[in-house]
Amino acid sequence: MSDLKRTALYDLHVSLGAKMVPFAGYEMPVQYAAGVMKEHLHTRNAAGLFDVSHMGQVVLRAKSGKIEDAALALETLVPVSILALAEGRQRYALFTNEGGGIMDDLMVANRGDHLFLVVNAACKEADIAHLRSQLCDTCDVTPITDRALIALQGPEAEAALATLVPEVAEMKFMDVATHHWDGVDLWISRSGYTGEDGYEISLPAADVSRFSEALLALDVVEPIGLGARDALRLEAGLCLYGSDLDATTSPVEGALEWAIQKVRRRGGAREGGFPGAERILDELENGAPRRRVGLLPEGRAPMRAGTGIFAGDVKIGEVTSGAFGPTLQAPMSMGYIDTAHAATGTVLEGEVRGKRMPLTVADMPFRPSNYKR
């Protein structure tokens, strides 16, 4: 694994008994000694600590110094209202391409005098190149490579983090703020990717080990690997770029209309003006031929990525993510099917090892999320 990068927490992962695997160019912990199932349930019942330092952190600052100019510049690349994003708030966004497909999904935070972006690890080089080539006239694009990123997720996350940083208890879902711990500046958002309440914390790489150790010293906090993270996000109905979204998938196909505010849609004050607007604006009004849906297989056998989905003899789609849900105690999948069959409750069949098994189109999240709104 010599050509793989390591995060600042590598030594801590190894000391905690992690099994390290290659992921998006990094050696990352897929699980610790407890195993995927226990780690998953611990996150749902207490608090889980995740290393997400492989993700890309980028500061976008307008050359004019005005946050509005950075917001308007970024709006040329995403079908999302960034101008309306208040200081101290974060929202989900999508980089689209000329074909109306999704280049990456990301989080955008308004941190007062600049925008702070968190992008997927596998896409970060391309995203940074895209931002630079498209916005170089108006903005400075600064990759933040000296900061780690960790997530603390679960019903005990607030109480646990508040023992070190009391101010976090006041934050609401999707708030962002800078707080301090032992002289270290923490860029905190109340968000995550598990369907639980929790926080993501960007902090200097030099301090992340001792901060993580201080969290892990608390009884309720355990380290959680990528294996559990995948089933947690799937139970929460959250899509994973590269699995459930790619450069050919449009936001409407991806069932991500909620991320596109009215002001960017047809008839809105800042209608269009992002790559692929023609297709995306049309699909927002008229729908798309296929759609991402939740799928609940009958029985206990998971239907994993690549499982064909059939209505009668006709193949109408494919699973893009599937696993056994430790909280659900049942298998769950998400995938793309012809929109004609996408109504909740529709019974279809998935083909597993040559056998057709029933599965039902289901609403997501598969279990209620616990965000602190």
Added chain:
Amino acid sequence: MKYTEDHEWLRVDGDVVVVGITEHASTQLGDVVFVELPETETQVAKGDEICVIESVKAASDIVAPVDGEIVEVNDALADNPGLVNEDPIGEAWFFKMKVEDMSQLDALMDEDAYNDMID
């Protein structure tokens, strides 16, 4: 006990052979969430894929370790697949076979040879 390169154990019990997976295999698989067992009275040949184990990580097959007939399967695994992690070499046996030619077992590994293989 005899062992295969596919991490199965075989225990002779009267005129049948009981088959399961090793502790090493169950640890490598991670938490098992689903087991699909063969039908009884099925004739199987060595190497046939006859069981599926799904863990939180992936699906894996169990192959027939020798030629024979499936005479009993462990239905408890369907209801409680986690037994494979809790007691892989005891309660979590997968199936029992009537073996045509017991000398096929001689070609399998003993415990020392298996432990050498997984080291």
